[in-house]
Each structure stands twice: as C-alpha cells, then as structure tokens.
Amino acid sequence: MLPELGHFALILALCLCVLLGTFPLYGAATGNVRYMGLARPLVAGVFVFIGLAYVLLTYSFAIDDFSVTYIQQHSNTLLPFRYKLTAVWGGHEGSFLLWTFMLAGWMLAVAVFSRSMPIEFVARVLGVLGLLSVGYLLFMLATSNPFDRIVPLPPTDGADLNSALQDFGFIVHPPTLYMGYVGFSVVFAFAMAALLSGRLDAAWARWCRPWANVAWSILTIGIALGSWWAYYELGWGGWWAWDPVENPPLITWLFGTALIHSLAVTEKRGIFKSWTVMLAILAFAGSLLGTFITRSGLLTSVHAFATDPERGVFILAILTLSVGGALLLFAVRAPLLRGRFGFGILSREMLLLVNNLILVVSAASVFLGTLFPMVYQALTDDLISIGPPYFNAIFVPLMALLVLVLGVGPISRWKKTSGRYLTTQLLWVGALSLALGIALPLAVTLEFGLGPTLTVALASWIVLSSIKDAKNKLGNKKTLMAGLRALPLSYYGMQLAHLGVATMVVGAALTSVYSTEKSVLLGPGERMDLGGYEFEFIGAKPITGPNFRGMEATLEVYRGDELLRELHPERRLYLASGTPSTEMAIDAGFWRDLFVTLGEEKGASAWSMTIYVKPFVRWVWLGAIFMCLGGIVAAGDKRYRRALDKQAAQKQTASIAPLEPAEGVS
Amino acid sequence: MKPHRRKKLGSILFIALGLSVAAGLTLYALKQNINMFFTPSQVAGGEVPKGQHFRIGGMVKDGSIAREDDSLSVNFVTTDFISEVPIHYVGILPDLFREGQGIVAEGVVDTAGVFQASKVLAKHDENYMSPEVKAALDAAGTSTEGSLPSEGYKPQY
Structure with missing residues (x-):
C-alpha cells in the first residue's frame, strides 16, 4: 500500500508542476499578480509530495519490502541499517528520485529566500524550474518508477546493495554531488527569468551570485568527496581517473567557475551580460549531460547504471528541449543585453575574460575527450577509448596558464590598469615565487625537477600575490584590525578559494611526481622498502562481518627502527551477491599517505599486495575544502542581503522601478 | 576604420587565433591518445597492426587462469567463443576478475602472439557486461552463449 501511495504522490507532484510551469509564467507575461502569486504555494506542494514519495521509498527500504522491484534489487535483510536508508540512491530509479527531490528542495529555498525580489521575477524562476520538474517527473513515471512491484510472488530476500557501494563515501558523495548539480538548475532558471523579462542588470547579478556561489561550493565538495571515495575504495592509488562519468561534473564545475567570475563582472561593471547567461546555460547543460551519460549507459565506466536505450532517449529529449529552448530564447533576447562600459586591453575585465576563456576551453576539451569515443563509434562502428594522457596533456598546461592569470587578476584594476603598475606590484612576487620554486623542492629532495619547481612556483605565485593584494x-x-573589518566578506571568500587553488595545485602535481608504488609477494615476516618506509607483513587471518566474510592482513610500518603503525587491508566476499571486494588500508597524513591493497593468497600463506607511498595527496581535497568554504563565505556577504533590503524598500513604493548601477568597490 | 573598432577587431582576431591553436593542439593530443578496441577474432584474424597499443575485450576462458606461486605473473586466455587470445599480466588483478567473467585488457601483442597486458579491467559485477565485451560477443554472434543472463543485471552506481 505504501509504495502505491508514493507512486500517487509523484503523480500529484507532476500535476502541481504542470500548474507551476504554466500559470506563474503566464501571469508574469501578462502582469497577472494572482497567477504569479501561485508560484510559492505550488512549490511548497511539489516539495511536500516529492518529499513524501522519497520518505515512503526510504521507509519501504527500512522495513525490507522486497515486493518493490527496486528494493529487491538494491537491498537485503542482512544489509546494515545505514545502508538500507541510503540504498535509496544505490541505483538508477531511486537516485533519480533523490535528484528530483533535491530540485524540489532548491525550489523551496528559492521560494523562501526570495521575499524581497520582485514577484514577477520569482514567478519566472519558479515557473522555469517547474517546467524542468515536469520533464524529470514524466521521465521517472514513464521509464523508471522506483515503486514498481514484483507481482504476483514477491521474493523473500533482496539481491543486496552492490558491495562497492557499502561505504561511507556512498552515504555522502551522491547527495552532495546531486545537490551541487541541481543547484545550477536554479542559476539556469535565474538566467532564463532574466531573458524572459529582458532585464539583466546589476541587481539581477546580485540576486544570482549567492545562489551560484552556493551551488558551486556544494558541487566542489561533491566532486572532491567522489574523488576521495574513489581514492580509498577503488584502490588503484589515484584520485582522478578521467572516467567518462567523473568528467561531466568537472565540465559543469569548470563552466560554473567561469560563471561565478563572469557574474562578478556583470555585477560590478554591468558588462558580460549575455556571456554570463550563456555560461549559466552551459553549466546547466553540463549537469544534464552528466545524468545522460550515467543513465544511458553509452560509455563504459565505474558508474554506469543499467543500459536502457529508452531512458537515454528520454533524457536526451529533456536535454534537447531545455537547452535548445534556452538557446533559442538566448538568440532572440540576447541582443537586448548590451553592456554599457568599455574596458582596456589591460584591465581586470580583460583578465577575467581570459580566465573565462581558459576555463571554457578546458571544459570543451574535457567534453571532447569524453564524448569522442561515442561519436567515433556512431560514425565508424569502431570502439575506442581516450586515455588519461590526453586529458593531462590538455588540462595541465591550461591550468598552469589559469594560475598565472589568477595571480594578476585580483591586483589589477577595473577599466584600465597600467602595465607599469602591475610590474611594480608583481615583480618581487614573481621573483620570490620562482626562487621558492627552485629552492624548496631542491632542499627537500636534493634533486632538481622541472615539474616540482613549476608547481611550487605557481602555488607561491598565488599565495604571494594574494598577500600582496591584501597588504595593498x-x-x-589606520590599524590592521580596522582594515580587516572594512574588507567585505566576499573578498575573504575570494582569497580563501584562491588559496584552495594553490593547495590543490600542490597536491595534484606533487602527488603525481613523487608517488611511488610497488606490487610484491610477501610471506609472513618478510619486509620491503618503499619511499623511505619499511613494510613488514605479519600475517593474515579470517574475519566475518554482518553480510560478508573475508581475510584481514596485518602489516607493520617502520621508519628507521621506529614502528609507525599497523595497517589492516582486507579482502571481503559479500554473501548475498557473491561479489569480492578489496578494502584498502590507508595511513593518512598531512604530508603523505601510506596505502596498501591486498591481492590474493599464493601458496605458503604468502600474499600479493600493492603498496603505495603518496606524498601531498591530502592537499587535493584540502584545496577543495578551502574553495568550498570560500564560495560559502562569499555568498554570505552582507551586500547581497543589503541589496534585498533595498529592493524590499523599493517594492513598497514602485513595483518595478529600475535599479541604480552597482557600486564600484573591489 | 575607427581606432576602437580596430582594437575590437584586434582582440577578436587574437581570441580566434588562440582558440584555433587550442583546438589544433587538442585534436593532436586526442589523436595521440586513441586506444582502438579489438575483439579476439579480429586479433586472431591479423587485423591489428604490429606493435600497436590497443584494448582487447572478451570472456576469461574457463580453466585457463594459471598463476605463478612465487611472483605476481598470471596467464589466462580471453575468448569471444570463436577465437582465443592468450594474455600475460604481472600485478594484482581486479576484484571481479574470474573465469567466465568479461574483461577488458590494455597492452600490445608480443612476437610470440601473447597479449602483454599493462592493465586489466573487470569493473562490473557478474551479471553486467561492459559494452565493449558485449560488442565483442555480438560481433562474434555468441552473446547468447556463456553465462550471460539477458536481464536482471544490476547497475553499478
């Protein structure tokens, strides 16, 4: 009965979404305040019903209702309870319900935190999101209903959640990633509302910026969590594999990064308007592309859901309709969005434009490498794959270039900066960065390498130029404290995020240069050396868990004569599905990770294993945390709230008065 | 031409130049890093140019896995149920590697006709086949043979 109620709730939500996608938009077009006023209550209804469906599915998982096909496929009586609750997003249907629920959550947030935006704008934003939800809900009800039953004879037990997913990473990564992904739908809806009304000014950018920042921050942390999870769970010792399903979030993230920078220019200078809108469309298209690739099963990857062409076609239709419609609207309306100000060849606008170009080119090259195999197969029938060397060859130089520009951007001035000013500001910063780049790696490793030198130099370049800018x-x-207090929160956010870039550059580059690994066969008592550490294999013993059994090995790690710690890698066999799984043992540290994966037993209780020493790998995720915090801090800037207050005050006098241009600070 | 027009034209040309250089380099890098995929029948039929690095996909033949006890070397045979190709690999095989399982390997064929794999992938669970393996079996017309249930496969997140 409860699953049917869930199904029914989804249908009701669909009906409400149809209303939401029509009346408020129609009202905004004709100036009918009553229709526009429907948007908020309708959103509340949509949220309640999709939420109800979500809760019912979770509850059915909790009580082991294996008569529901989806639950039978993704759960088991022996599955630990925390995974029963989260197995909701362990497969295609449920994860799409989560996706739709997230969108409803964002819509509710817009409805609640938009009290002081003009009602016609809110109606348009929510109407566009409503139309999008119609597509999603139709897709779910038509092709992937999570509430389908197994009739007439329900099985007594389920096939179990995929063993690779039974992990903490699975609890946190998908919801965060989805939330970030779906957040860009909100920014997209803001852009569509601007196109529909033909009004895209500094006030619009101020409304949009906190939402874009928060969506970007959550996406950042979502991608980082996925990378961290893949690192410790998949056990190939890397943190990024250029997997076809890892790439679309990255593409979205790159467009999103370009977008939050371009929005800054739109707010401060009233230019780059159509470009900003374009980036909002592209970021949104990236998020839909991610869904399409994961769910159509067109590309081989660790993430691939079951292949089902019908679903692929449906998502492609949603993608074509929404992105195509948006581009059409853009083509018709973009000429209205003319900027007013010019800017010099050397100015902050120009540097941000270069930043945008680099980001968009990197996104495009990742896109090309991801989809090329698919296009190639369609044209020639030959199967190919594009290896990580392609992505590294393109991406690394582009990011290096981006970091160079990043150092100059914040120090430069709007409109026009003289070359001499920049030279006097940055000459010492550059010289010092180069010196640090040569000296630091040399001092630590006693050998010169081009990679580490460039890495440290680039990271120092970011840090030192940020310090220089702050000093200016x-x-x-009068006093340091007064100065610190006078700086807006968005400035702190920017600095923190840029520091995150520096941290990530160090992590990503130095890990790839300094990591060492070795596959060995060790008997009890045998030792091996790697990267200045000694690993002694003690032995292996059988273990049993709630839904698996396996073997656990013990290794002692020595540095010199000192025992650092014991490591316990495992091999498990999950009983219900019969799938084996390897559990890595990791000694995580700020400066390096020690990492052991267990292979198999080979005669006389000797085991094969791979041991990794990975310096600086934690810095990759530390950098992502800084970026995420930076984005959130910037979103909390009081000028966004002040803009709302002003708007509220204005609304009482005149309903749609034109707003004054943005103040020209920092 | 007015000066600001010229400036604008200059920056547009500059951007266009930059983009085309980027596009050229990208396509070059793409071409350098394409891994072709071949089925065991294609390999046996001599369709693969000598010394080329490529991917091969098929099922692990029952009873063909031979591990050495004192090293990480392993030999096995991959098949599309028409032709067979021996594979040699040194290292730890993925969790889901086993007999009757679809795998994809990356490497080169040596002079003795043995595929020297630098990487072996078997990411999917026992009920799910990677599109590449499926294509290999489809090409050989043998996708209904072997232990491959046609439905009820489990997705992997």
Whole structure:
C-alpha cells in the first residue's frame, strides 16, 4: 500500500508542476499578480509530495519490502541499517528520485529566500524550474518508477546493495554531488527569468551570485568527496581517473567557475551580460549531460547504471528541449543585453575574460575527450577509448596558464590598469615565487625537477600575490584590525578559494611526481622498502562481518627502527551477491599517505599486495575544502542581503522601478 | 576604420587565433591518445597492426587462469567463443576478475602472439557486461552463449 501511495504522490507532484510551469509564467507575461502569486504555494506542494514519495521509498527500504522491484534489487535483510536508508540512491530509479527531490528542495529555498525580489521575477524562476520538474517527473513515471512491484510472488530476500557501494563515501558523495548539480538548475532558471523579462542588470547579478556561489561550493565538495571515495575504495592509488562519468561534473564545475567570475563582472561593471547567461546555460547543460551519460549507459565506466536505450532517449529529449529552448530564447533576447562600459586591453575585465576563456576551453576539451569515443563509434562502428594522457596533456598546461592569470587578476584594476603598475606590484612576487620554486623542492629532495619547481612556483605565485593584494588593501587603513573589518566578506571568500587553488595545485602535481608504488609477494615476516618506509607483513587471518566474510592482513610500518603503525587491508566476499571486494588500508597524513591493497593468497600463506607511498595527496581535497568554504563565505556577504533590503524598500513604493548601477568597490 | 573598432577587431582576431591553436593542439593530443578496441577474432584474424597499443575485450576462458606461486605473473586466455587470445599480466588483478567473467585488457601483442597486458579491467559485477565485451560477443554472434543472463543485471552506481 505504501509504495502505491508514493507512486500517487509523484503523480500529484507532476500535476502541481504542470500548474507551476504554466500559470506563474503566464501571469508574469501578462502582469497577472494572482497567477504569479501561485508560484510559492505550488512549490511548497511539489516539495511536500516529492518529499513524501522519497520518505515512503526510504521507509519501504527500512522495513525490507522486497515486493518493490527496486528494493529487491538494491537491498537485503542482512544489509546494515545505514545502508538500507541510503540504498535509496544505490541505483538508477531511486537516485533519480533523490535528484528530483533535491530540485524540489532548491525550489523551496528559492521560494523562501526570495521575499524581497520582485514577484514577477520569482514567478519566472519558479515557473522555469517547474517546467524542468515536469520533464524529470514524466521521465521517472514513464521509464523508471522506483515503486514498481514484483507481482504476483514477491521474493523473500533482496539481491543486496552492490558491495562497492557499502561505504561511507556512498552515504555522502551522491547527495552532495546531486545537490551541487541541481543547484545550477536554479542559476539556469535565474538566467532564463532574466531573458524572459529582458532585464539583466546589476541587481539581477546580485540576486544570482549567492545562489551560484552556493551551488558551486556544494558541487566542489561533491566532486572532491567522489574523488576521495574513489581514492580509498577503488584502490588503484589515484584520485582522478578521467572516467567518462567523473568528467561531466568537472565540465559543469569548470563552466560554473567561469560563471561565478563572469557574474562578478556583470555585477560590478554591468558588462558580460549575455556571456554570463550563456555560461549559466552551459553549466546547466553540463549537469544534464552528466545524468545522460550515467543513465544511458553509452560509455563504459565505474558508474554506469543499467543500459536502457529508452531512458537515454528520454533524457536526451529533456536535454534537447531545455537547452535548445534556452538557446533559442538566448538568440532572440540576447541582443537586448548590451553592456554599457568599455574596458582596456589591460584591465581586470580583460583578465577575467581570459580566465573565462581558459576555463571554457578546458571544459570543451574535457567534453571532447569524453564524448569522442561515442561519436567515433556512431560514425565508424569502431570502439575506442581516450586515455588519461590526453586529458593531462590538455588540462595541465591550461591550468598552469589559469594560475598565472589568477595571480594578476585580483591586483589589477577595473577599466584600465597600467602595465607599469602591475610590474611594480608583481615583480618581487614573481621573483620570490620562482626562487621558492627552485629552492624548496631542491632542499627537500636534493634533486632538481622541472615539474616540482613549476608547481611550487605557481602555488607561491598565488599565495604571494594574494598577500600582496591584501597588504595593498590594508596599507592605507589606520590599524590592521580596522582594515580587516572594512574588507567585505566576499573578498575573504575570494582569497580563501584562491588559496584552495594553490593547495590543490600542490597536491595534484606533487602527488603525481613523487608517488611511488610497488606490487610484491610477501610471506609472513618478510619486509620491503618503499619511499623511505619499511613494510613488514605479519600475517593474515579470517574475519566475518554482518553480510560478508573475508581475510584481514596485518602489516607493520617502520621508519628507521621506529614502528609507525599497523595497517589492516582486507579482502571481503559479500554473501548475498557473491561479489569480492578489496578494502584498502590507508595511513593518512598531512604530508603523505601510506596505502596498501591486498591481492590474493599464493601458496605458503604468502600474499600479493600493492603498496603505495603518496606524498601531498591530502592537499587535493584540502584545496577543495578551502574553495568550498570560500564560495560559502562569499555568498554570505552582507551586500547581497543589503541589496534585498533595498529592493524590499523599493517594492513598497514602485513595483518595478529600475535599479541604480552597482557600486564600484573591489 | 575607427581606432576602437580596430582594437575590437584586434582582440577578436587574437581570441580566434588562440582558440584555433587550442583546438589544433587538442585534436593532436586526442589523436595521440586513441586506444582502438579489438575483439579476439579480429586479433586472431591479423587485423591489428604490429606493435600497436590497443584494448582487447572478451570472456576469461574457463580453466585457463594459471598463476605463478612465487611472483605476481598470471596467464589466462580471453575468448569471444570463436577465437582465443592468450594474455600475460604481472600485478594484482581486479576484484571481479574470474573465469567466465568479461574483461577488458590494455597492452600490445608480443612476437610470440601473447597479449602483454599493462592493465586489466573487470569493473562490473557478474551479471553486467561492459559494452565493449558485449560488442565483442555480438560481433562474434555468441552473446547468447556463456553465462550471460539477458536481464536482471544490476547497475553499478
């Protein structure tokens, strides 16, 4: 009975979404305030019913209702309870329900936190999101209903959740990633509302920026969590594999990064308007592309859901309709969005434009490498794959270039900056960065390498130029504290996120240069050396868990004569599905990770294993955390709230008065 | 031409130049890094140019896995149920590697006709076949043979 109720709730939500996608938009077009006013209550209804469906599915998982096909396929009586609750997103149907639920959550957030935006704008944003939800819900009800029953004879037990998913990473990575992904739908809806009304000014950018920042921050942390999970769960010792399903979030993230920078220009200078809208469309298209690739099963990857052409076609239709419609609207309306100000060849606008170009080119090259095998297969019938060397060859130089520009951007001035000013500001920063780049790796490793030198130099370039910029800003204030207090939160957010870039550059580059690994066969008592550490294999013993049994090995790690710690890699066999799984043992540290994966037993209780020493790998995720925090701090800037207050005050006098241009600070 | 027009034209040309250089380099890098995929029948039929690095996909033949006890070397045979190709690999095989399982391997064929794999992938669970393996079996017309249930496969997140 409960699953049917869930199904029914989804149908009701669909009906409400149809209303949401029509009346408020029609009302906004004709100036009918009553129709526009429907948007918020309808959103609340949509949220309640999709939420109800979600809760019912979770509850059915909790009580082991194996008469539901989806639950039978993804759960088991022996499955630990926390995984029963989260197995909801362990497969295609449920994860799409989560996706739709997330969108409903974002819609509710827009409805609640938009009290002081003009009602016609809110109606348009929510109407566009409503139309999108119609597509998603139709897709779910037509091709992937999570509430389908097994009739007439329900099985007594389920096939179990995929063993690779039974992990903490599975609990946190998909919801975060989806939330970030779906957040860009909100920014997309903001852009569509601007196109529909033909009004895209500094006030619009101020409304949009906190949402874009938050969506970007959540996506950042979602991708980082996925990378961290893949690192410790899949056990190939890397943190990024250029997997076809890892790439679309990255593409979305790159467009999103370009977008939050372009929005800054739109807010401060009133230009790049159509470009900003274009980026919002592209970021959204990236998120839909991710769904399409995962769910159509067109590309081989660790993430591939079951292949089902019908689903692929449906998602492709949603993608074509929404992105195609958006582009059409863009083509018709973009000429209205003319910027007013010019800017010099050397100016902050120009540097941000270069930043945008680099980001878009990198996104495009990742896109090309991801989809090329698919296109190639369609044209020639030959199967090919594009290896990581392609992505590295393109991506690494582009990011290096981006970092160079990043150092100059914040220090430069709007409109026009003289080359001499920049030279005097940055000459010492550059020289010092280069010196650090040569000296630091040399001092630690006693050998010169081009990679580490460039890496440290680039990271120092970011850090030192940020310090220099902060010093400039604080220099003319009476006291340090007064200066610090006068700086807006968005400035702190920017600095923190840029520091995150520096941290990530160090992590990503130095890990790939300094990591060492070795596959060996060790008998009890045997030792091996790697990267200055000694690993002694003690032995292996059988273990049993709630839904698996396996073997656990013990290794002692020595540095010199000192025992650092014991490591316990495992091999498990999950009983219900019969799938084996390897559990890595990791000694995580700020400077390096020690990492052991267990292979198999080979005669006389000797085991094959691969041992990795990975310096700086934690810095990759540390950098992502900084970026995420930076984005959230910037979104909390009081000028966004002040903009709302002003807007509220204005609304009482005149309903749609034109707003004054943005103040020209930092 | 007015100066600001010229400036605008200059920057547009500059951007176009930059983009075409980027596109050229991208396509070059793409061409360098394409891994072709071949089925065991194609390999046996001599369709693969000598010394080429490529991917091969098929099922692990029952009873063909031979591990050495004192090293990480392993030999096995991959098949599309028409032709067979021996594979040699040194290292730890993935969790889901076993007899009767679809795998994809990356490497080169040596002079003795043995595929020297640098990487072996068997990411999917026992009920799910990677599209590449499926294509290999489809090409050989043998996708209904072997232990491959036609439905009820489990997705992997």
